[in-house]
Amino acid sequence: MMRSAVNGLERLLEVEIPRCSVILVTGAEGTLKSGMVFGMISNHIAANGEHGLYITLEQSKESHLRNMSSLGIERRDELHIFDYRDMRREWADRELDMIKMTDEVIDFYKDRYGSLTVFALDSLNALYSISEEAYLRKEMYNFFTSLRDKELTSFLILEAPPLMMPGPFHDYYRPEHFLADGTIELGMIEGKGVVKRYIQVLKMRATRHAMEKHQVTIDENGINILGPIY
Amino acid sequence: MWEETLTMTRTVNMPDPCESDEDSCKKFFDRSIKTNREIFILYSLLDKQMCGYDIIKEIFLKFNVFLSQGTVYPILYTFEENGILHAEYSKGDMRSKKYSLTPKGKEIAEKYINEFIKSMEQITALIQR
Numbered sequence: 001m002m003r004s005a006v007n008g009l010e011r012l013l014e015v016e017i018p019r020c021s022v023i024l025v026t027g028a029e030g031t032l033k034s035g036m037v038f039g040m041i042s043n044h045i046a047a048n049g050e051h052g053l054y055i056t057l058e059q060s061k062e063s064h065l066r067n068m069s070s071l072g073i074e075r076r077d078e079l080h081i082f083d084y085r086d087m088r089r090e091w092a093d094r095e096l097d098m099i100k101m102t103d104e105v106i107d108f109y110k111d112r113y114g115s116l117t118v119f120a121l122d123s124l125n126a127l128y129s130i131s132e133e134a135y136l137r138k139e140m141y142n143f144f145t146s147l148r149d150k151e152l153t154s155f156l157i158l159e160a161p162p163l164m165m166p167g168p169f170h171d172y173y174r175p176e177h178f179l180a181d182g183t184i185e186l187g188m189i190e191g192k193g194v195v196k197r198y199i200q201v202l203k204m205r206a207t208r209h210a211m212e213k214h215q216v217t218i219d220e221n222g223i224n225i226l227g228p229i230y
Numbered sequence: 231m232w233e234e235t236l237t238m239t240r241t242v243n244m245p246d247p248c249e250s251d252e253d254s255c256k257k258f259f260d261r262s263i264k265t266n267r268e269i270f271i272l273y274s275l276l277d278k279q280m281c282g283y284d285i286i287k288e289i290f291l292k293f294n295v296f297l298s299q300g301t302v303y304p305i306l307y308t309f310e311e312n313g314i315l316h317a318e319y320s321k322g323d324m325r326s327k328k329y330s331l332t333p334k335g336k337e338i339a340e341k342y343i344n345e346f347i348k349s350m351e352q353i354t355a356l357i358q359r
Binding site: 082086087089090091092096100101102103104105108109112 | 281282283298299300301303304305307308325326327
């Protein structure tokens with residue numbers, strides 16, 4: 001699934017992504033992670049008559065929709081957006097189990113819309129920052145398993161430096177990387193005085209895919225993936 | 231008790247044959263409320279404006295059942311989207327979003343609550359020995 005959900009994504013994916021995959025979408029700030037995921041899900045559910053759930057921990061629903069609209073990405077009615085703003089404000093003096101809560105929110109939408117097949121979490125960093133670190137590794141394993149058990153194709157956004165970057169910032173051994181079925185990296189590359197955005201599929205289980213960085217552009221129709229950047 | 235409950239993880243299972251009648255009864259009671267949580271949320275809002283926190287607290291204090299945040303807030307958002315609830319941030323306090331029933335919501339709430347009471351009465355009458 002998803003191969004035709006963004007203009008040019010078929011340049012990267014030779015075959016469809018298997019359903020129920022858990023995919024990490026990583027990259028630094030400003031690399032269009034939220035836009036790419038939201039656009040993909042939105043187009044996919046519109047084309048297939050399914051429902052999706054997008055949980056945003058960092059922004060309010062209204063602010064997220066404004067951002068998406070500024071990128072030319074439309075929201076479909078079948079894409080349900082849930083933000084934690086009210087919950088976190090009202091329960092500010094309590095420690096909330098955000099992973100359990102996210103699981104319950106998914107269950108609610110899944111019960112209500114039987115054809116809920118796609119899920120996105122924006123972002124894992126925000127989830128980590130408000131979760132208890134001691135149990136995080138085990139909880140993440142259970143969370144990933146539960147997403148697959150619920151038969152959801154899931155996109156988890158993770159703000160991180162480029163994964164191929166050597167040195168102390170190398171982040172590839174975080175548990176979510178080996179728990180995930182796929183990793184898509186978004187980034188920016190500078191050359192000849194021009195900065196270009198790129199997308200690269202680093203890993204996608206059971207899916208033949210290109211390894212090159214491909215250029216990403218935005219126009220009034222949303223996000224486009226062009227040819228290899230080098 | 232409200233304070234203690236916030237730190238507890240609660241699960242509802244089938245009654246254990248070894249547990250006391252009181253425990254077993256509490257589990258059925260818990261489950262009835264959790265399964266019909268929409269009704270209890272609407273009931274809480276029948277004649278007053280409340281935020282998610284207040285609703286969870288009121289249901290706990292009245293029925294001794296803790297509805298978790300992850301089940302209550304999605305219901306509130308869905309009811310708001312469907313025009314059953316009206317929501318506004320309190321003047322001078324942007325921290326809590328207060329919900330109240332719209333005229334359509336009030337009609338729906340009263341209908342559902344009455345139907346719930348009737349069906350509970352029917353079940354009781356049918357299984358009473």
